Amino acid sequence: MSGRGPGPRPPKDGGYGKGGWPIVAGQKVAGSKVSGPAGSDRADGGGGLDFGPAPVPPGGTILEARGLVKTFQAGRESLTILSGLDLKLVKGRSLAVLGSSGSGKSTLLYLLGGLDRPTAGSVLSRGRDVFARPEPELARWRAREVGFVFQFHHLLSDFSAQENVAMPAMLSGSPRREALDRAAPLLERVGLKDRLGHRPGAMSGGEQQRVALARALVMDPEVLLADEPTGNLDARNAGLVNELICQLVAERGLSAVVVTHNVKLARLMDDAAELGDGRLGAWRGTEAG
Numbered sequence: 001m002s003g004r005g006p007g008p009r010p011p012k013d014g015g016y017g018k019g020g021w022p023i024v025a026g027q028k029v030a031g032s033k034v035s036g037p038a039g040s041d042r043a044d045g046g047g048g049l050d051f052g053p054a055p056v057p058p059g060g061t062i063l064e065a066r067g068l069v070k071t072f073q074a075g076r077e078s079l080t081i082l083s084g085l086d087l088k089l090v091k092g093r094s095l096a097v098l099g100s101s102g103s104g105k106s107t108l109l110y111l112l113g114g115l116d117r118p119t120a121g122s123v124l125s126r127g128r129d130v131f132a133r134p135e136p137e138l139a140r141w142r143a144r145e146v147g148f149v150f151q152f153h154h155l156l157s158d159f160s161a162q163e164n165v166a167m168p169a170m171l172s173g174s175p176r177r178e179a180l181d182r183a184a185p186l187l188e189r190v191g192l193k194d195r196l197g198h199r200p201g202a203m204s205g206g207e208q209q210r211v212a213l214a215r216a217l218v219m220d221p222e223v224l225l226a227d228e229p230t231g232n233l234d235a236r237n238a239g240l241v242n243e244l245i246c247q248l249v250a251e252r253g254l255s256a257v258v259v260t261h262n263v264k265l266a267r268l269m270d271d272a273a274e275l276g277d278g279r280l281g282a283w284r285g286t287e288a289g
């Protein structure tokens with residue numbers, strides 16, 4: 001299984017909380033309506049964020065990678081993992097990315113979500129270069145516009161399911177009560193109404209991953225990035241989580257990039273592409289890796 005390995009590491013602090021959640025430690029979002037209810041502030045294309053251009057119309061490109069290059073330095077060797085990769089994510093569509101282990105899927109996802117910087121090339125969010133922004137703005141974009149789900153849920157073990165889901169909102173400045181109130185219906189939506197007070201350790205793998213999915217959505221992002229979200233689950237739970245992802249993408253009008261080895265999930269997505277030799281090509285319709 002891929003996913004863990006020596007894969008790309010997010011910046012030490014700039015983007016990841018203690019448990020691996022891509023948030024911005026201590027980030028206060030001055031002047032933005034982060035504490036507003038989900039979906040209430042989309043009309044301005046980003047909730048008053050200083051970089052939010054006009055909303056993307058249906059059929060428009062919400063996230064784009066242009067000529068992405070990522071080279072890792074391993075001792076004296078330099079390893080080029082992505083070599084001029086192009087990708088366009090159309091608003092409201094879902095894209096499955098397949099590819100053998102080590103082909104660079106996680107690397108790509110981290111770049112798309114602004115968790116790591118490319119060696120060359122750019123990532124455009126609604127037409128604007130993500131990495132051209134100053135770090136605090138990039139961090140706000142990441143926290144507000146992108147929801148992440150990883151193979152390993154990265155829930156905080158000392159907090160309840162509801163607190164875990166509420167965490168990104170609280171860290172973005174929402175009052176605790178308000179953040180918890182946003183978390184509850186999301187947990188209900190993923191079938192965990194009776195587990196609000198459970199800590200991760202008292203939940204099954206499938207339940208934990210559903211909490212992680214709810215957490216990815218608490219900021220009402222436009223883009224969902226999922227890295228082998230069912231790679232660690234048994235077939236039945238993987239099926240449940242896959243189904244949920246597809247339903248949530250549809251009902252929330254999300255644009256999604258889902259890295260998966262799961263052929264069933266890939267077929268449920270609108271589009272599928274295969275990563276190989278550092279670029280995306282057509283998926284051949286078989287399991288990769």
Ligand SMILES: Nc1ncnc2c1ncn2[C@@H]1O[C@H](COP(=O)(O)OP(=O)(O)O)[C@@H](O)[C@H]1O
Binds near residue numbers: 008103104105107
């Ligand atoms: N920080 C890093 N330093 C050196 N090599 C890395 C680093 N991150 C990833 N790699 C290498 O990049 C390749 C792609 O990794 P990854 O994106 O995790 O692949 P995948 O998710 O497709 O399995 C692997 O060969 C991995 O060893």
Ligand SMILES: [Mg+2]
Binds near residue numbers: 007106227
């Ligand atoms: Mg991976």
